[in-house]
Amino acid sequence: MSTQLTGVGIGRGSAVGSVIRMPDPLPEPADSPSTLSAEEEGARAAASLAAVAADIRARGERAGGPAKDVLEAQAFMAEDPTLSEDVTGRLATGKTAERAVFEAFAGFRDMLIGMGGYMGERATDLDDVSQRVVAHLLGVPAPGVPSPDSPFVLVARDLAPADTALLDLDKVLALITSEGGPTSHTAILARDKGIVAVVGVEPAVNLKDGDPVIVDAATGTVTLSPSDEELAAANAAIEARGSAIAAPTGPGALADGTMIPLLANLGSAAAAAGAVEKGAEGVGLFRTEFLFLDAKSAPTVEEQKAHYVAVLQAFPGKKVVVRVLDAGADKPLTFLNDAPEENPALGLRGLRALRAHEQILRDQLTALAQADAETESDLWVMAPMVSTVEESRYFTNLAHELGLKTAGVMVEVPSSALLADRILADADFASIGTNDLTQYTLAADRLLGSVAPFQDPWHPSVLRLVGEVGAAGAALGKPVGICGEAAADPQLAVVLVGLGATTLSMSPAALADVRAELLKFTLDQARAFATVALAASSAAEARAAVHAASDAILTAPSPTESESNGARS
Amino acid sequence: MAERTVSIGSSHGLHARPAALFTQAASQAGMPVQITKGAKKANAASILGVISLGIDHGDEVVLSADGENAEVVLEELAGMLEADMDQA
Incomplete structure (x- = not known):
């Protein structure tokens, strides 16, 4: 008799395998006097x-x-x-x-x-x-990353970066965590590497080594002691999905033909080829921090230009959105800001830090303009951590002055979302960074484990802000992209489109699932999901309500069925 | 007290594997053997002690031991240090 546990699925894959538990790390032994000699x-x-x-x-x-x-x-x-x-x-x-x-x-x-x-x-x-x-x-089991010879389903409370560094990912069929939510390190790793995962499955603490399970990320379920029929169905689904992902990809679009370009988030030029292979239609977020980290002084224009040329050459004729240096908070750089701050997330970071050292910003934009002149791709630049209309104007003007055609801003701070109509009057486009937008909207440090449950982009307050930006973009005819973790969640991606997102950018491993999900729904349906999500009182309610609404569309034939049928087959 | 001064042959210095081979041999010497680099001294049979000296390729170290056959023991250990144990 099989039983089902539920959690939050990451991605759309499924897996069949045997459980191996990650032993919990031992607490530090107390420094109390011994009763023995x-x-x-x-x-x-x-x-x-x-x-x-x-x-x-x-x-x-x-x-x-x-x-x-x-x-x-x-x-x-x-x-x-x-x-x-x-x-x-x-x-x-x-x-x-x-x-x-x-x-x-x-x-x-x-x-x-x-x-x-x-x-x-x-x-x-x-x-x-x-x-x-x-x-x-x-007298307890030794902790540590398990390393069995055959593939396994790893069950853990949550995985820390140190654990995953030692993990042989080729052997991991799926991840199940009892703690941690959709933005936990485990979830981010799973999205990035395309590993099947269901997180936040509380009863998973009771799973034992060797237990056979089916893990289905699409439904967020873990099936214990599956029957032969269930195993056969799961294996058939895994095979079908494998061939679907291997099939020619095509551009991102909704069931009614509305084009939603699917772009890649990249952190280095080296990752470009892999993104193209997975069907990225361009780059929605190229992070430039790697050029500056570990450096005692900013790299020269020439040094930077070579890197930008490398990434632009990988996307001829396509859009590449480069974010200028985003330092501060979790990414401190001594030459930009070495003054200690009580609250670095609220400090001199992003565009604020660049503005305080304008030459670094000017050099970076100059290098980008030079790289653009030598290559065929469509280069856009954007500034991180913009919180006022004046900052948006400053950056856009400076970028245009230095020869860059398309300059926009990231919307990561609620003030920018609320005044998106005025921000977008100057900026050529907006790109919503959902991770920071969630952190600032819910006032929960995204690096702090104790407040991790607040870091959920499904929260209706975050979605409402996304909707503000989407509406402003539509009214002014300016593109609105999404380049946070949220875009990699297939169901949330559809909601974001319903809220007005015109492009979605994500880690390349997530592209296939998001592409498949978009093809299931029309723009009207996506808007209906957005309405349902905005009416919810919590992230969990929003997720459940949209899940129910999409299930209703996919399982029950309706008058709109004929529109979406062609793409769903 | 017998002493030998040796230049390290292992191309990556005395890290985990060469250090393990060396300390294993030192622990079977039948007498305490000390290894000294500069002002720092360690028990040659202790992998943590040896690693803590941070010995790199080309560094000069001094081996010392006190006991019967000390010269022979040091000769053997010195031979290990001079060889490139990464190639062994």
């Missing part, structure tokens, strides 16, 4: 260190190859005499074995990180050994 604690520590060394060595023997050397080195770390002396010294001050081991490893880890380079990268090896020894002392 230093000798007794020493014996405990020695026994666990030896057991872990033996276990790691055995895994190395089984793995063979290069992994064996890495694991052998880890085993030596657990057996290390210098570490053992360090632990003994800490036990003499009355600490528990757990705490002493934790502190000793942490000390060596910090030393390796301080050495940087190759040694710094080995710090995670030490952390792994440390966690294993502490787990052994506590």
